[in-house]
Amino acid sequence: MKYDTSFYKEEDYLLLNLKRFLNYHISTALLYFLSFFTIIFLFIAAFFALVFTVYLYYALIKIKKYGWITFFTLIIFIPSILLILFISKSEYLITFLLIELGIFYFFCFIFRFVVNDWCEELSWKILRLKEKKEKEDLENLAFKKPNDNL
Numbered sequence: 001m002k003y004d005t006s007f008y009k010e011e012d013y014l015l016l017n018l019k020r021f022l023n024y025h026i027s028t029a030l031l032y033f034l035s036f037f038t039i040i041f042l043f044i045a046a047f048f049a050l051v052f053t054v055y056l057y058y059a060l061i062k063i064k065k066y067g068w069i070t071f072f073t074l075i076i077f078i079p080s081i082l083l084i085l086f087i088s089k090s091e092y093l094i095t096f097l098l099i100e101l102g103i104f105y106f107f108c109f110i111f112r113f114v115v116n117d118w119c120e121e122l123s124w125k126i127l128r129l130k131e132k133k134e135k136e137d138l139e140n141l142a143f144k145k146p147n148d149n150l
């Protein structure tokens with residue numbers, strides 16, 4: 001089955017990819033297995049958070065959701081920078097950075113529902129555009145005279 005992609009813009013593809021990344025599920029067995037390797041798991045989680053943050057900023061800028069960029073920066077980015085600058089003891093720094101990592105993944109959990117709503121609105125918008133185009137094509141076909149082809 002081939003999909004008609006003529007109605008999608010770059011922002012729409014970014015939004016759909018964002019939805020796909022936020023709705024990706026890891027099996028519980030894998031999480032249970034990784035719990036035995038806590039330090040490695042935390043480094044992997046932090047690495048994916050950093051990589052996803054870059055993509056998240058890029059996608060939000062492209063789809064022009066500046067309020068969410070501001071909210072993300074205030075909740076995640078600024079406290080992390082302040083923690084790194086002002087906490088000198090490494091024991092406390094690691095603890096607070098783990099809390100920030102937890103807040104980041106909680107933000108992603110909440111943001112997932114918002115992106116799903118945006119994608120649902122997008123799918124309705126695309127459906128309306130397709131129906132409008134089909135209706136126009138039918139009207140053009142109905143009003144076409146038999147000798148127009150000559």
